[in-house]
Amino acid sequence: MTELLTAAQMRAIEQAAIDSGDVTGLELMERAGRGVVEAIFEEWPELAKPNRGASPSGSPGYLGPRETRAARRRAVVLCGPGNNGGDGFVVARRLLDKGWDVEVFLFGDPDKLPPDARTNYDVWCSMGAVKKLEVDAVTSGPRPTLLIDAMFGTGLTRAIPLDCALAFHAIEKRDVGDRHPWLVPYHRVAIDTPSGLDTDSGKFLLPEFSGDADDEEDWESYWEWWQNDASMRLLLPDLTISFHRRRLGHVLSDVSRKVVVCDIGLGKEDRHPAHLLWPHSNDVVRLLDFDVPKGRSKRAWPGNDLDKRRGAQSHKYTHGHALILSGQSGKGGAARLAARGALRIGAGLVTVAPTPGALQENAARLDAIMLSPVGDAPTLETVLADERFNALCLGPGLGQERARELVPVALAAERATVLDADALTAFADNPAGLFDMLHENCVLTPHAGEFARLFPDIAEKLNAPATQGPAYSKVDATREAAARAGCVVLFKGPDTVIAAPDGRCSINSAAYERSAPWLASAGTGDVLAGFVTGLLARGFKPIQAAETAAWMHVECALEFGPGLIAEDLSEMLPNVFRKLGV
Numbered sequence: 001m002t003e004l005l006t007a008a009q010m011r012a013i014e015q016a017a018i019d020s021g022d023v024t025g026l027e028l029m030e031r032a033g034r035g036v037v038e039a040i041f042e043e044w045p046e047l048a049k050p051n052r053g054a055s056p057s058g059s060p061g062y063l064g065p066r067e068t069r070a071a072r073r074r075a076v077v078l079c080g081p082g083n084n085g086g087d088g089f090v091v092a093r094r095l096l097d098k099g100w101d102v103e104v105f106l107f108g109d110p111d112k113l114p115p116d117a118r119t120n121y122d123v124w125c126s127m128g129a130v131k132k133l134e135v136d137a138v139t140s141g142p143r144p145t146l147l148i149d150a151m152f153g154t155g156l157t158r159a160i161p162l163d164c165a166l167a168f169h170a171i172e173k174r175d176v177g178d179r180h181p182w183l184v185p186y187h188r189v190a191i192d193t194p195s196g197l198d199t200d201s202g203k204f205l206l207p208e209f210s211g212d213a214d215d216e217e218d219w220e221s222y223w224e225w226w227q228n229d230a231s232m233r234l235l236l237p238d239l240t241i242s243f244h245r246r247r248l249g250h251v252l253s254d255v256s257r258k259v260v261v262c263d264i265g266l267g268k269e270d271r272h273p274a275h276l277l278w279p280h281s282n283d284v285v286r287l288l289d290f291d292v293p294k295g296r297s298k299r300a301w302p303g304n305d306l307d308k309r310r311g312a313q314s315h316k317y318t319h320g321h322a323l324i325l326s327g328q329s330g331k332g333g334a335a336r337l338a339a340r341g342a343l344r345i346g347a348g349l350v351t352v353a354p355t356p357g358a359l360q361e362n363a364a365r366l367d368a369i370m371l372s373p374v375g376d377a378p379t380l381e382t383v384l385a386d387e388r389f390n391a392l393c394l395g396p397g398l399g400q401e402r403a404r405e406l407v408p409v410a411l412a413a414e415r416a417t418v419l420d421a422d423a424l425t426a427f428a429d430n431p432a433g434l435f436d437m438l439h440e441n442c443v444l445t446p447h448a449g450e451f452a453r454l455f456p457d458i459a460e461k462l463n464a465p466a467t468q469g470p471a472y473s474k475v476d477a478t479r480e481a482a483a484r485a486g487c488v489v490l491f492k493g494p495d496t497v498i499a500a501p502d503g504r505c506s507i508n509s510a511a512y513e514r515s516a517p518w519l520a521s522a523g524t525g526d527v528l529a530g531f532v533t534g535l536l537a538r539g540f541k542p543i544q545a546a547e548t549a550a551w552m553h554v555e556c557a558l559e560f561g562p563g564l565i566a567e568d569l570s571e572m573l574p575n576v577f578r579k580l581g582v
């Protein structure tokens with residue numbers, strides 16, 4: 001797992017390195033600029049070849065006039081008023097040194113640049129021109145090979161100024177209208193972060209609404225202008241090149257096609273005094289990015305624990321018995337999906353508990369999974385007298401009325417318990433009543449809709465337009481929800497956030513190289529609830545069960561690929577286990 005950083009943590013790490021005397025800010029900026037150019041050439045090796053000129057006579061090794069536009073490498077670097085702009089000047093210089101044509105635009109007053117950025121500005125000025133960032137200037141001339149966004153990085157705390165937004169918009173319009181896109185390779189690169197994005201939350205920072213709040217038309221035109229038109233807010237990059245470690249915002253948004261991190265020699269930050277800023281390991285947000293182990297070198301990859309079931313003396317009851325509550329006849333699919341997930345992920349036994357009327361239907365569909373009818377709360381109490389049921393799952397296909405009846409009994413039994421779907425929605429009118437019953441061995445697995453039903457005030461904060469950084473993020477929201485509920489909350493989505501009441505938090509990202517949009521398909525959440533339940537049955541702690549299940553869920557989706565339906569997920573587990581060496 002990798003630690004993700006906030007902007008403040010990153011600044012503290014840099015400052016600590018500078019204060020220690022090991023490195024200067026200027027040297028860090030040079031390393032950053034060098035790293036950006038290296039990362040660009042690594043991503044597009046063809047750009048590393050030297051620029052060739054045109055030969056009207058068509059001599060070998062030169063280009064014919066018609067090819068010139070395609071092969072002459074030209075970069076446009078947009079520099080902002082801070083150190084991100086400073087990185088831009090370094091990149092411009094290094095590309096020029098490699099024979100590129102480079103055009104540099106600056107937003108802001110050169111006299112107000114911070115010292116290191118100013119130094120690199122001065123060096124660049126001895127080599128080339130700096131133009132003022134204006135709409136007409138920035139879009140004049142042909143589309144470049146590389147457009148480098150060095151406008152704002154971790155220092156952005158409010159929405160980008162209108163002039164920048166207009167320039168971004170004009171570039172977007174120019175690019176969309178380009179008549180020869182096939183002739184010219186064109187890549188957009190963001191340094192550190194796409195400018196306009198808050199690096200702590202992954203949200204766009206929008207300008208504050210300055211109109212009349214009661215005038216609906218006024219509000220709507222503001223909203224349409226900023227919210228609906230992404231090109232008014234940032235230049236969507238093909239590649240974002242960041243430094244040292246990924247930031248939260250890189251994972252909580254996927255506006256860039258790819259994010260790479262380049263090492264600028266800051267070493268391990270836990271050796272820096274800056275680490276004192278977040279002394280509790282629970283302050284850190286981790287990215288669930290376990291490697292499929294080659295040398296099994298990464299600590300805490302899930303296989304370490306998935307391996308545990310291998311004990312030669314073990315039998316099915318040592319792997320736990322999961323009970324999946326189900327609903328009425330005709331509504332059993334979701335619980336069966338969860339049950340199969342629980343069994344495949346390694347629970348020793350799994351029992352589905354439908355209404356008595358739904359017994360036959362389920363019997364016709366289940367083999368390895370057992371059945372035990374539960375008509376009402378007293379029956380559930382009797383069933384749970386069997387202490388071997390050590391993990392419960394309520395929600396998928398349960399029905400809200402039945403959920404309101406059975407959830408209190410299930411929670412009173414104090415087993416490890418997953419609440420999903422109907423078991424969450426059933427308490428929309430009285431979330432506090434649910435929170436009073438929850439215990440520390442519970443895991444709630446809401447999607448955004450269910451989350452808003454249980455935590456309406458938190459969802460409102462999360463969904464409000466962000467005008468200032470650091471903006472309230474999905475990480476903040478999930479942590480607050482877990483603290484309020486007193487148990488683990490797994491907030492689903494392409495960026496699934498998992499938090500415990502003590503602040504421990506991780507993100508399971510299904511973006512970039514782990515992108516699996518085909519997971520957005522009916523029933524996949526039920527399978528996830530089953531995975532968590534199965535791992536709880538195996539004795540995983542709630543946070544560990546939630547993290548491992550979320551990670552395995554995406555691995556299964558990637559293993560299958562497009563075309564996946566919920567039924568396929570659990571069937572991929574054997575392949576994923578095999579790859580993990582379990």
Ligand SMILES: NC(=O)C1=CN([C@@H]2O[C@H](COP(=O)(O)OP(=O)(O)OC[C@H]3O[C@@H](n4cnc5c(N)ncnc54)[C@H](O)[C@@H]3O)[C@@H](O)[C@H]2O)[C@@H](O)CC1
Pocket residue numbers: 014025028029030032080081082083084085086087114151152153154155156157158159160161191192193243264
């Ligand atoms: N500090 C260091 O040692 C290093 C910093 N690096 C770069 O420096 C960046 C951070 O630099 P900074 O902290 O200077 O911040 P940025 O360059 O991200 O931008 C902040 C600047 O823009 C201004 N600003 C912020 N929001 C604005 C808005 N809405 N409208 C107008 N102006 C606004 C701020 O007053 C400040 O001058 C990183 O993202 C990274 O690219 C790298 O060079 C690595 C080393």
Ligand SMILES: Nc1ncnc2c1ncn2[C@@H]1O[C@H](COP(=O)(O)OP(=O)(O)O)[C@@H](O)[C@H]1O
Pocket residue numbers: 421447492493494496510515516517518519520521522523524525526527528553
């Ligand atoms: N675009 C996406 N990329 C990756 N995973 C996604 C995406 N959208 C949804 N998911 C995942 O798919 C699952 C959907 O669960 P849920 O919304 O409860 O659906 P259902 O109730 O139909 O099972 C969750 O695990 C969620 O994290």
Ligand SMILES: [K+]
Pocket residue numbers: 084149150151152153190191192193194195
């Ligand atoms: K940037």
